[in-house]
Amino acid sequence: MSASAILKEPKQGEPITMKGDRLQVPSKPIIPFIEGDGIGVDLWPASRRVLDAAVEKCYGKKKAIAWYEVFAGEKAQSRYGADQALPSETLDALKKYRVSIKGPLTTPVGKGIRSLNVTIRQKLDLYACVRPVRWFEGVPSPVKHPEKLNVTIYRENTEDVYAGIEWAAGSHEAEQLAAYLKDKLNAALPEGSAIGIKPMSSKNSKRLVRAAIRHALLRKLPSVTLVHKGNIMKYTEGAFKDWGYEVAKDEFAKQTVTEASGEAPNGRLVIKDRIADSMFQQALLRPEEYSVLATPNLNGDYLSDACAAQVGGLGMAPGANIGDGIGVFEATHGTAPKYAGQDVSNPGSLILSGAMMLEYLGWTEAADAVIKAMSSTIKAKTVTYDLERQMTGAQKLKCSEFASALIRNL
Numbered sequence: 455m456s457a458s459a460i461l462k463e464p465k466q467g468e469p470i471t472m473k474g475d476r477l478q479v480p481s482k483p484i485i486p487f488i489e490g491d492g493i494g495v496d497l498w499p500a501s502r503r504v505l506d507a508a509v510e511k512c513y514g515k516k517k518a519i520a521w522y523e524v525f526a527g528e529k530a531q532s533r534y535g536a537d538q539a540l541p542s543e544t545l546d547a548l549k550k551y552r553v554s555i556k557g558p559l560t561t562p563v564g565k566g567i568r569s570l571n572v573t574i575r576q577k578l579d580l581y582a583c584v585r586p587v588r589w590f591e592g593v594p595s596p597v598k599h600p601e602k603l604n605v606t607i608y609r610e611n612t613e614d615v616y617a618g619i620e621w622a623a624g625s626h627e628a629e630q631l632a633a634y635l636k637d638k639l640n641a642a643l644p645e646g647s648a649i650g651i652k653p654m655s656s657k658n659s660k661r662l663v664r665a666a667i668r669h670a671l672l673r674k675l676p677s678v679t680l681v682h683k684g685n686i687m688k689y690t691e692g693a694f695k696d697w698g699y700e701v702a703k704d705e706f707a708k709q710t711v712t713e714a715s716g717e718a719p720n721g722r723l724v725i726k727d728r729i730a731d732s733m734f735q736q737a738l739l740r741p742e743e744y745s746v747l748a749t750p751n752l753n754g755d756y757l758s759d760a761c762a763a764q765v766g767g768l769g770m771a772p773g774a775n776i777g778d779g780i781g782v783f784e785a786t787h788g789t790a791p792k793y794a795g796q797d798v799s800n801p802g803s804l805i806l807s808g809a810m811m812l813e814y815l816g817w818t819e820a821a822d823a824v825i826k827a828m829s830s831t832i833k834a835k836t837v838t839y840d841l842e843r844q845m846t847g848a849q850k851l852k853c854s855e856f857a858s859a860l861i862r863n864l
Contacts, residue, residue, distance in 0.1 A: 460525070460533050461543055467520025470552040470815075472779045477552065479815050484520045486547045490557020491527045492789025493799040498557050500801040500857035504824060505808045507861040512819040522547065526570055527559040540570050545577050548782060555783040555811055557804060560791075571784070572618070575611045580775035580782060581658060582665045583609040585758040586810070592832045593766035594844035600765045603741035607761065608666035609754025610694075611775060613653050616751045620650035654690040654750060656697050663698040665776070666748040667706055670723050675745040677713075678702075680727040681753050694750050695727050730757070737761055762786070769799075769840055772806035774814070783811040797852045800838040802828065805860070827863040831856070834863075 467484040470477055489498045502521065509517055524544040525533055534541045548554045559570045574580065585607040589600040597603075621628035628649045635641040643649070663680065670678050680699070684692030702710045702725040711718050713726035728736060730753045736744065737760065749757060762771035768787035775782045785804040793799050805824060812821035832841070835848040836859045842850040851859060 464520040486554040488556035492791040494557030589765040614751030623648040677724040
């Protein structure tokens, strides 16, 4: 079936373009969205209402979003065929229109299709997974002082073990590679091993750290911390650390200083590094000492979810995948299919990701309005069931009702 029979581009609106290294955002940009699997059917309509209301509240009729539905996951398979979970037309639209937003997508464990999230990141070269983690007053937390954690994690998105270079135990490919490693490189493996390869490159590590440093400088934050396991994986994770310091020295020498050099001059951004397991402890014991974390792929995956747990869980954790002149904003949690269509799930992650998207567009007033509305709505203890069951005296709202409460509080 042709794309024209499935995708319906909006009749109004204009594409976002690039001029140099800057986005050129029209007053009515066309923004693709992927509803998502499972609870996406509930989360997206609620989120869309809030984002539209915030834009109208701040700009009246001067600005608006022309939403454009494209398909991935189960919804794509129902339209394109069982083997088309991520149609080329969807990737083309995400690339053409530059800024998009998506709900959660299902990824089978141990079999079936590869992660659609990972595939989107790799196909569009969205090399930075950006996860701001902060606490909203009133959100239940397992730690005593969740307010001390306010960190943005920049996770490298395209390589490390997520490059997907692996072979099953007992496969011909795994046996061939094991034999080569033993015969040519004197690296014997346990018999019958599954094998995965962990590529990490100077180019991709440096551009991730560069983006993290620019983020910190733009927002006048005190530090960027390189998180790695270089004490064990010296030529991959250790190199990530070294390449990160090289970026700071070669490209931001007048604006940065290393932690090892002692007291930071006024206004200088401090570049430091931590071993990954130590960083997990630091996030719990001394979170106020960290503002931006730059990490390889796997470390960032673990760390971003662990930090989110300290401030209330993934239901309140926004995320974005950013490349050069292109961004896909997303809910960071799973699809929770047993709750799909029940109008009970928390849309907070997707709404806050939408706020990140508005900020990325340069529509900071609307982004700030969403954040403030989220804060006041939670502080008033008007929340969805996942938070209500942990809060004394809270009022339980449906997903759609929570969106309505946010809109009232804009």
